Amino acid sequence: MSGEDHAGGAPAPDARPEPPATRRGLIGPFTGRQLASVVAVVVVAAVALSLATRPIAPGPGAVTALPAVTPYIVGPVTEGLRPGDAAPELEATRDDGSTVILADLDGNPVRLADLRGRLVWINFWATWCPPCQAETPILRDLGAEYGDAGLTIVGIAVQETTPDDVRAFAKRYDLGYTIAFDASADIFHRYRVFALPTQFFIAPDGRILEVVNGPLTEATARSRIEAWLPRG
Structure with missing residues (x-):
């Protein structure tokens, strides 16, 4: 994804903020053979992702993998939820x-039932x-x-590792939208996510409008929001 400018008058954080230091210890050390194996797995997963999704114009009925971006594969590529399904x-x-x-x-439950009537953008x-x-x-x-x-973003x-990592990140970059911590990965699995980030756009009546396996640009996100915001 390109590090393009973002909308808004507030000073932007670095387009690629530093991850918490506690995660860096999980990267290595690896042998050359292990690294080669990891690269091979990622390549295979990326090919599978391109086959499992259909890059088509945004809109209801679309499961989209944007061709210009690279999602981070975190699990086996599987048939996921589809547009038109109840979220x-x-x-x-x-x-x-x-x-x-x-x-x-803050420990408050997050329920889609409480968000009926709003366009919901879920971001894993x-x-x-x-x-x-x-x-x-x-x-x-x-x-x-x-x-x-x-619009409500979740x-x-x-x-x-801990919710403290998430809390520190949210505070550092002044994130005002709802952020939840799926410690058990139960919601992750219920939504059949295999790539990060994964986006679900949910209509005011609770139907899935679109699933995007990968990140969005400011322009592609804005076009979806303006098309699907509740009217009247």
Whole structure:
């Protein structure tokens, strides 16, 4: 994703903010053979992603992998949720019968049922994910610009060490939209996510409008928001 300028009058953070230092220890050391294996896996996954999604014009009915960007593959490429499906509630029932409810960083439950009547943009992301980092200013600025017009952004952080990493990132870059921490990955799996970031645009009536496997530019995000904001 290009590090293009973002909308809004506030000073922008670095288009590629530094990930928390606690994640860097997870990178290595690796042998040359191990690194070659990792690269091979990523290439295969990227090819599979291009085959599993159809790059078509944005709009209802689209599952999109934008050709100019590279998502961060974090799991097996699978058939995911489709436009027209009812968006699953942000909770999950485990095999033992217990229910996990997604909560924001203050511990408040986040429920789609409470957001009916608004356009919802769900963004699965991680602080250590480079394309997610580059996308951060776009979500921040568009969330502020369109919030009063009916847009709600829910950023769901996954595969993090602690919520403190997420909280520090949000504070550092002044993120005003809702951020939740999916510690158990139950919501991640319920939404069948395999790449970061992954975007779900959800209509005011709770239907999925579009799924995007990968980051958005300011222009492509804005075009979707303006097309789908509730009218009247």
